[in-house]
Amino acid sequence: MEQSPAIGIRERARGALRGELADVALRLFEERGYDQTPVDEIASAAGISPRTFYRYFSTKEDVLFGDLPPTSADLPALLEDHLTRVDPWEALHLTLRHVAENIRTERGRWSRLLRVVNTSDTLRAGHLEQQMNLAQSLIPTLLPALEGPAGWSDLRARVLVHAALTCFDTAFSHWAEHEGDIEMLDALDIAFTTFPRTDPAQS
Amino acid sequence: MEQSPAIGIRERARGALRGELADVALRLFEERGYDQTPVDEIASAAGISPRTFYRYFSTKEDVLFGDLPPTSADLPALLEDHLTRVDPWEALHLTLRHVAENIRTERGRWSRLLRVVNTSDTLRAGHLEQQMNLAQSLIPTLLPALEGPAGWSDLRARVLVHAALTCFDTAFSHWAEHEGDIEMLDALDIAFTTFPRTDPAQS
Structure with missing residues (x-):
């Protein structure tokens, strides 16, 4: 179904404003630190009200990460797909290569982001929690692909992920x-x- | 040099009191949570003053971990020693096997400890920081043992550790x-x- 031109324009305008807000926020976080920059100041620097800010981003963290692909929600399906063709370690490698590809297309923004994250305990803790959730979502996908004694599969899936x-x-x-x-x-x-790659004869 | 019997007795008494304090503290942490148990209450439950507590342990965290081997300060030397005989991954394995051996001899206490740590954000954060410091101390030890292109050795040492x-x-x-x-x-x-073990021909 083709998008109507009117919605197309509205969506593009919304996208442009989100992008602009994200830029302003990132610059402020770099200058003053993430924890020291309230949403009020981001909105004020962008010339909008805090209420308008929240029409575009639901949280302060969202303004930092909201527009960046990939959503880690896609990764279990991607891993499952790779597992039909290659061994578990290589499948994890290819899945995370997909994330790295996305970082490559937005490299400037990502390296600025990483510096901001490293200056804030809140963001670091949030990142660790996200990573824990991502691991929890990948482990059950990997589990059926593991050979060897069943009693240890759970430990091995956790180690690999x-x-x-x-x-x-x-x-x-x-x-x-x-x-x-x-x-x-x-x-x-x-x-x-x-x-080194797993030797399938040994796994 | 032989220890004089007087010092021996004094040291043993001190060790027994430390052990008793550690037991009381662990029990209170399990019952009430680590963050909710001030040093005052540990001292009071053990029938001593807080001032006496601090003659035996310098911090609340110390009463939890202070008496447990191994001190991670020994691990870089241990790793260096193993690296003279086996490949980097196996050397890391043997080094951490040493830590696991110590856990085995105190298994009851360690599994209680782990549960206490998992209920406290403070302790978890402290554990992550300790782990980060341990990694930082092992990476330079591993570095000279890595073969392959020098430009990537630093990344590879970090990944392995x-x-x-x-x-x-x-x-x-x-x-x-x-x-x-x-x-x-x-x-x-x-x-x-x-x-799988690194194939020396490929490393």
């Missing part, structure tokens, strides 16, 4: 520290291949 | 959940061998 997220985080920080010199995808590939 | 600590934590939680049914060392071995 948490180690994969560790690879992602380590590569991401490394990339942010060496911005411009290395590619996020290269860093991610090096991180994952630091553990 | 953080993944090793992830294996430890995952095995530890798994063990605590299945207390009595599995051994911490078995869980740790399964976690580490979920990644």
Whole structure:
């Protein structure tokens, strides 16, 4: 179904304003710190009321992350799909490569974001909680693909998922520290291949 | 040099009182929660003054962890020693096996501790910070043992150390959940061998 031009324009205008608000907020967070910048000040700096702000973003955290792909909600389905073709570790690698691809297309914004997150305990705690939730959503997807003694599958699925997220985080920080010199995808590939591929005969 | 008997007795008495205080504190933390139990109440429950408490433990956190081996300060030297004989991943495995051995000898206390830690944001945050510091102390030790392109060694050392600590934590939680049914060392071995050993020809 084709979108009507009127809705198209309204949606584009809404998108542009969200983008503008996100830019203003990120700049303020960089200058004053995330915890020290209330929504009132973001709204005021953007020349709108706090009430209007909340029509575009439901929380202060949302203005930081709201427009960024990918939604981690897609990742279990993506992992499930990869598991039909490759081994568990490689499937986790390909799934997180998808996240890294998205970071590549928004690289400037992501590295600024990472610096803001690292200055705020609130955001760091939020990030850890998100990561914990993401792990919890991937573990049951991985479980049926694991061979070997059933009694230990749960432990092994947890180890692989948490180690994969560790690879992602380590590569991401490394990339942010060496911005411009290395590619996020290269860093991610090096991180994952630091553990050699599982030999299917042994698993 | 032989210890004089007088000092021996004094030291043993001091050790017994520390152990008793640690028991009282652990019981109170389990009953009321760590954050809700001030040092005053621990001292009072043990029949001593808060001032006496602080002659035995310098902080509330210290009464929880102070008497437990191992001190993570020993781990870099232990890792360095293992690295002279085995590959980096196996060296990390053996180093953390040493920690797991110590947990085995105090298993009842450790599983009670883990439950207390999981109920307190303060303790969890403290644990994360300790883990971050431990990782920072192991990375430089591992670095010279890594082969392959020098530009990526730093990333690879970070990935291996953080993944090793992830294996430890995952095995530890798994063990605590299945207390009595599995051994911490078995869980740790399964976690580490979920990644196959590095083939020296490829590293």
